[in-house]
Amino acid sequence: MNKISIKDKSKMASQAAFKLSAIDIETRNRALQNIIKHLKENTEQLQKINQKDLEYAQNNHLALPLFKRLKLDDQKLNDAVDGIKQLIQLPDPVGVTQMATELDKGLELFRVTCPIGVIGVIFESRPDAFIQIASLCLKSGNAVLLKGGHEAQNTNQFLFQVFKEASEESGIPSGWIQILETRDDVDEMLKQRDDIDLIIPRGSNQFVQYIMDHTSIPVMGHSEGICHVYIDKDADLEKALRIAVDSKAQSVSVCNAAETFLLHRDLPVSFIKSLKEALKKVNISIRGDEQISKIISCDHATKEDWRTEYLDRIVSIKMVNNVDEAIWHINHYGSKHTDTIVTENNETAHKFLLEVDSAGVYQNASTRFADGYRYGFGAEVGISTGKLHARGPVGLEGLVTYKYKLIGHGQIVADYANGKAHFTHQSLNKNCPL
Amino acid sequence: MNKISIKDKSKMASQAAFKLSAIDIETRNRALQNIIKHLKENTEQLQKINQKDLEYAQNNHLALPLFKRLKLDDQKLNDAVDGIKQLIQLPDPVGVTQMATELDKGLELFRVTCPIGVIGVIFESRPDAFIQIASLCLKSGNAVLLKGGHEAQNTNQFLFQVFKEASEESGIPSGWIQILETRDDVDEMLKQRDDIDLIIPRGSNQFVQYIMDHTSIPVMGHSEGICHVYIDKDADLEKALRIAVDSKAQSVSVCNAAETFLLHRDLPVSFIKSLKEALKKVNISIRGDEQISKIISCDHATKEDWRTEYLDRIVSIKMVNNVDEAIWHINHYGSKHTDTIVTENNETAHKFLLEVDSAGVYQNASTRFADGYRYGFGAEVGISTGKLHARGPVGLEGLVTYKYKLIGHGQIVADYANGKAHFTHQSLNKNCPL
Numbered sequence: 001m002n003k004i005s006i007k008d009k010s011k012m013a014s015q016a017a018f019k020l021s022a023i024d025i026e027t028r029n030r031a032l033q034n035i036i037k038h039l040k041e042n043t044e045q046l047q048k049i050n051q052k053d054l055e056y057a058q059n060n061h062l063a064l065p066l067f068k069r070l071k072l073d074d075q076k077l078n079d080a081v082d083g084i085k086q087l088i089q090l091p092d093p094v095g096v097t098q099m100a101t102e103l104d105k106g107l108e109l110f111r112v113t114c115p116i117g118v119i120g121v122i123f124e125s126r127p128d129a130f131i132q133i134a135s136l137c138l139k140s141g142n143a144v145l146l147k148g149g150h151e152a153q154n155t156n157q158f159l160f161q162v163f164k165e166a167s168e169e170s171g172i173p174s175g176w177i178q179i180l181e182t183r184d185d186v187d188e189m190l191k192q193r194d195d196i197d198l199i200i201p202r203g204s205n206q207f208v209q210y211i212m213d214h215t216s217i218p219v220m221g222h223s224e225g226i227c228h229v230y231i232d233k234d235a236d237l238e239k240a241l242r243i244a245v246d247s248k249a250q251s252v253s254v255c256n257a258a259e260t261f262l263l264h265r266d267l268p269v270s271f272i273k274s275l276k277e278a279l280k281k282v283n284i285s286i287r288g289d290e291q292i293s294k295i296i297s298c299d300h301a302t303k304e305d306w307r308t309e310y311l312d313r314i315v316s317i318k319m320v321n322n323v324d325e326a327i328w329h330i331n332h333y334g335s336k337h338t339d340t341i342v343t344e345n346n347e348t349a350h351k352f353l354l355e356v357d358s359a360g361v362y363q364n365a366s367t368r369f370a371d372g373y374r375y376g377f378g379a380e381v382g383i384s385t386g387k388l389h390a391r392g393p394v395g396l397e398g399l400v401t402y403k404y405k406l407i408g409h410g411q412i413v414a415d416y417a418n419g420k421a422h423f424t425h426q427s428l429n430k431n432c433p434l
Numbered sequence: 435m436n437k438i439s440i441k442d443k444s445k446m447a448s449q450a451a452f453k454l455s456a457i458d459i460e461t462r463n464r465a466l467q468n469i470i471k472h473l474k475e476n477t478e479q480l481q482k483i484n485q486k487d488l489e490y491a492q493n494n495h496l497a498l499p500l501f502k503r504l505k506l507d508d509q510k511l512n513d514a515v516d517g518i519k520q521l522i523q524l525p526d527p528v529g530v531t532q533m534a535t536e537l538d539k540g541l542e543l544f545r546v547t548c549p550i551g552v553i554g555v556i557f558e559s560r561p562d563a564f565i566q567i568a569s570l571c572l573k574s575g576n577a578v579l580l581k582g583g584h585e586a587q588n589t590n591q592f593l594f595q596v597f598k599e600a601s602e603e604s605g606i607p608s609g610w611i612q613i614l615e616t617r618d619d620v621d622e623m624l625k626q627r628d629d630i631d632l633i634i635p636r637g638s639n640q641f642v643q644y645i646m647d648h649t650s651i652p653v654m655g656h657s658e659g660i661c662h663v664y665i666d667k668d669a670d671l672e673k674a675l676r677i678a679v680d681s682k683a684q685s686v687s688v689c690n691a692a693e694t695f696l697l698h699r700d701l702p703v704s705f706i707k708s709l710k711e712a713l714k715k716v717n718i719s720i721r722g723d724e725q726i727s728k729i730i731s732c733d734h735a736t737k738e739d740w741r742t743e744y745l746d747r748i749v750s751i752k753m754v755n756n757v758d759e760a761i762w763h764i765n766h767y768g769s770k771h772t773d774t775i776v777t778e779n780n781e782t783a784h785k786f787l788l789e790v791d792s793a794g795v796y797q798n799a800s801t802r803f804a805d806g807y808r809y810g811f812g813a814e815v816g817i818s819t820g821k822l823h824a825r826g827p828v829g830l831e832g833l834v835t836y837k838y839k840l841i842g843h844g845q846i847v848a849d850y851a852n853g854k855a856h857f858t859h860q861s862l863n864k865n866c867p868l
Contacts, residue, residue, distance in 0.1 A: 018765055022788040101810050107799060109809060116821055117791060197821050212650060218822050239844030246846035331452055340840075350868045353839050354456040357551060363868065365541060365842030374850070375543060375838070376535050376859035387550055387631050388652050388823040392838045404809070404826045405787050406774075408799030410673030412680030416808070425810035434784045434797065 006188035009145060009178040010195035013118045016175035017143035021115050023172060025092035028139060031170035032088050035135070036081050038166040046162075047072060050127065050155045057151050069126045070151050080131040086378045087139050093396040094141045100428035104421060107408045110432035113400045115141035117197040120189050121381070122211065124203055125149030130159045134177060136381050138167060140399035145189060145196070147180035190215035200382050205309065220394065222385040224309045224335040225255030227367040230326040230352065232343035233266040239364055240271070240342040241278055246366040247340065249282040253311045255383060256338050256370040260306060260316045262326045269295055284313050291319040306333040323348050327355045334358060336385045338370040338392075359385060359392035405432050440622035443579060443612040444629035447552045450609035451577035455549050457606060459526035462573060465604035466522050469569070470515055472600040480596075481506060484561065484589045491585050503560045504585050514565040520812050521573050527830040528575045534862035538855060540843045544866035547834045549575035551631040554623050555815070556645065558637055559583030564593045568611060570815050572601060574833035579623060579630070581614035624649035634816050639743065654828065656819040658743045658769040659689030661801040664760040664786065666777035667700040673798055674705070674776040675712055680800040681774065683716040687745045689817060690772050690794075690804040694740060695751045696760045703729055718747050725753040740767040757782050761789045768792060770819045772804040772826075793819060793826035839866050 004012075039046070050072040057067055099111035119142050123129045130148055137144040148156040160179040168174050180189060189196065190211065199219045201211040208221045229247050231240045247258035263272065276296045279286060286298035287305050298317075305316040306329070320326045323341070330339050338360035341352040349363040360370045370392060372380025377395030384390050390398030415421040438446075473480070484506040491501055533545035553576050557563045564582055571578040582590040594613040602608050614623060623630065624645065633653045635645040642655045663681050665674045681692035697706065710730045713720060720732035721739050732751075739750040740763070754760045757775075764773050772794035775786040783797040794804045804826060806814025811829030818824050824832030849855040 018761070018789045018791055021791070022785065103803070103808065103810065107803075114788075216646065218652070218820070220822075236844065242844055242846050246848050250846070250848050250851065327452070346868065349841075351456065353837075353868050354548075355452050357452055357455070358837065360838045360840065362840040363842065364844050365840050366846045368847035369537070369541075369840055369842075369845070370838075374537065374847070374857065376537065376857065386652070387835050388654075391836060401821050402825060403792065404794045404804075406794065406796040406799050406803055407783075408797065408803075410670065410676055410798050411803070412676050412684070412800045413802035413808070414680050414684045417684065423808065423810065434780065434787050 006180065006185050007192060009180070010118065010189065010192040012175035013143040013145055013178050014195035016173045017115065017117045019173040020141050020143060020176050021094075021117075023141065025094070027171050028141065029088045031167040031172045032084050032135060032138060034170045035163055035166040036084050038162045039077070039081060039131075042158075042162060043077060046077075046155070046158055049158045053152055053154050062151060066125055066151065069124070070149075072127045072155060076128050080128045083132055083379055084135045087135050090139070090378050090396060093139070093400045097431040098402060100430055100432070102424055102426040102428050103406075104411065104424050107406070107411045108428060110405045110407070111402050112405055112432045113402050116399060116401050118143045118145070118195055119399070120145040120147075120196050120199045120217070122147045122186055122199070122201045122203065123149070125151045127152045127155040127159060129202070130156050132379055133381055134159075134163050136379055136396060136399060138172065138176070140396050142399055143176040143178075145178045145180055147186055147189070150182075153181065187214070190217065193217050202382055218389075220382065220384050220386060220390060220398070222255055222335070222337060222383045224385070225257070225337040225383075226260070226307070226309050226333065226335040227256060227258045227337050227370075228260050228262055228326075228330050228334060228339040229258045229367065230262040230320075230323070230330070230339070230341045231264060231267060232323060232341055232345065232348055233264040234345035234348060235264075235267070235342040236344055236364075237267075237271050241275060243340065243342055243364065243366050244275060245278050245282060247368055248279070248315050249284055249313075250366070250368050252313055254368075255309075256367050257311070258315065258367050259308065259310055260318065260333075262318050262320050262329060263292070264323075264326075265291070265319050265321055272296060279315065284315055287314060287316045289318045292317045309335070323352055327352060331355075331357050336387065337383070338362065338367045340365060340367050359383070405434060407432075407434060440614065440619050441626060443614070444552065444623065444626040446609035447577040447579055447612050448629035450607040451549065451551045453607040454575050454577055454610050455528075455551075457575065459528070461605050462575065463522045465572060465601040465606045466518050466569060468604045469597055469600040470518050472596045473511070473515060473565075476592075476596060477511060480511075480589070480592055483592045487586055487588045496585060500559055500585065503558070504583075506561045506589060510562045514562045517566055517813055518569045521569050524573070524812050524830060527573070527834045531865040532836060534864055534866070536858055536860040536862050537840075538845065538858050541845045542841050542862060544839045544841070545836050546839055546866045547836050550833060550835050552577045552579070552629055553833070554579040554581075554630050554633045554651070556581045556620055556633070556635045556637070557583070559585045561586045561589040561593060563636070564590050566813055567815055568593075568597050570813055570830060570833060572606065572610070574830050576833055577610040577612075579612045579614055581620050581623070584616075587615065621648070624651065627651050636816055652823075654816065654818050654820060654824060654832070656689055656769070656771060656817045658819070659691070659771045659817075660694070660741070660743050660767065660769040661690060661692045661771050661804075662694050662696055662760075662764050662768060662773040663692045663801065664696040664754075664757070664764070664773070664775045665698060665701060666757060666775055666779065666782055667698040668779035668782060669698075669701070669776040670778055670798075671701075671705050675709060677774065677776050677798065677800050678709060679712050679716060681802055682713070682749050683718055683747075684800070684802050686747055688802075689743075690801050691745070692801050693742065693744055693750065694767070695749060696754050696763060697726070697751060698757075698760075699725070699753050699755055706730060713749065718749055721748060721750045723752045726751045743769070757786055761786060765789075765791050770821065771817070772796065772801045774799060774801050793817075839868060841866075841868060
């Protein structure tokens, strides 16, 4: 059998996408339900195939954390199925009237949400990510091209068949889901500007940067997660300690973990010492600037540290003169992901939340809350540090766009240009009838 | 005086942008008011300087339409001032709470609109466009780099001084408005990814394409306007005639003018003949496909015609078998701008409005309605044919993005991970207090 070209797969996805945009929510939910059924019926075979990937990985000495991510055990499969069940419960993100305006009597304008179209997703070696991403795309009415980690290729190929068969059986247009196999396929996909509307890369910063530099298709992703905890002079010091430790240490290898603490110069020396003790207890080492180094013994931070996403048990600490300096530091060195201020002073918090230019700006809460599940979105397709379209954790809402629907009765512009007719521009309180 | 580099101008704009994001709407409106005052006080000088540009243009034999666009007469200046007055009346697009969720008691998440940051706008030779764009950016709290047509450079330089002085006098942070002078400046601007958040190019398709191909900064613009009128078998033929003629002929050199008519094969021959007559009356020539050519005498359309934005007194006409074929043609050859169906059959209209993948999808109305003023947005910064962030005519709402503000009381993720605390995920009916 000849391999289908990526250009053809993209065209097929694009053709399916405009049919899928007219499929009602009942059919989409029924298809998700049928996917759950097929997954359950095929669990044994799925895990047998996953075992093949695991054996290959073992023979090739895959690092233990990657190996663990690759394994699709009962727990992970159950969680993935629960994820689809939750998704079915969520309201339809498509067809929501966001705005309604009477332009004139009998000439009504509606802004209505619709699927984006065709989305290309490149993701890491977790096969459960395949299930989550494909389900999110189906629920939001988008066609999708999926490229998972090569370590999981047998598992992904099987999941692809399950999704394809179960969805088509339920009336979803054939072609809406496509699978890519090689790195060359990805490079080919990046060229399909006519058929693909959005690329979502998940993975290392270098990888996301590579994708952004090699396509003219819009890319939604996060370049880096350099998150900050700023502890203000008016902070509740107990909260500050808890939030700093949680933001840094609750999980260190994730994008919403803090990399830098900014401390107001008026904080008591005793607090800085307790912070060091607390961090020591959870095995976090400190790189401090000159002033911090005078108070506690620690490694010396260089300018490079302010730009570094450690994803490790290291935190950099800098002393700042005031909230303005903290804001400047974050906007200058940060990555527009998530930053928190610890303060009881709401005026200072107000300033911080307004002026820090990040997707998430918090008062008195850990940066680790920046996550689709914790935000209540059900699931997320990724976290965006770009500033347009969707910011922060991206759930179903980030997978739709809108179109303007204008419903008239033969109106023409000439009549408004020559004064025979006049715009009324009244806001309407109704949903689009079409 | 040394010329300030574009890199430095971008940095200055970026620094001003985060201060501007904290400036309240009263101050922004007061600044707009003060700009009106300065424009009125300086009208005489402004028109004297505009005369300089006009003389230069005359000596260089600028084409008459361009010459007319360049001229800033009393009428245009009054219209521009009226535009600012309307803008002042519009509600603040910044600080709008779009979503509020209780994650847990005392841990509240808000999605709040905020300015995009720094916007680079490249626009044609009309100096009134300078006034409109700069005012839209100021109202929405964005810093802006402006590059107008070189024919208008003296006028734009003077307008820049007026905007800068009047706004700073009213408390707007210095640096928020920057002016670019040469084509090289534009190329330099396209490289400032660290400081510029969005590029909006206005001008010819080739020009917009050039910008898209030469920057990794997000670009909002319209590549082309290949708009369609599909006349269904269930059309009211009188409406169809009016809409077809208006869409094509009310103004031919604009992006929302129709380029192709698609006619259902069951339409009576007499209708096609009347359409030809009606188009002849307004000097529109026809390029028809084989079937159309059998019915009326006309030029022959080739495949290239379906992809051509004439911006001229020409229309291509094709016969289609059904609405599906019309939809396919539009999605395949169109430019995702604006397309209309003429039909009395709401089921067919429903299908067309769902499946046509364009920013504007109309039933029984002229494509020429696709415009920020006609949509009731007050003013527009441009029309977007991209599918992400903003689609169609882009007014104030397209110039803002959002951030997530989380307000807590010391909550940490560890407590939720180990089961000590639980998410409530309740929707809240309140605005963000900070």
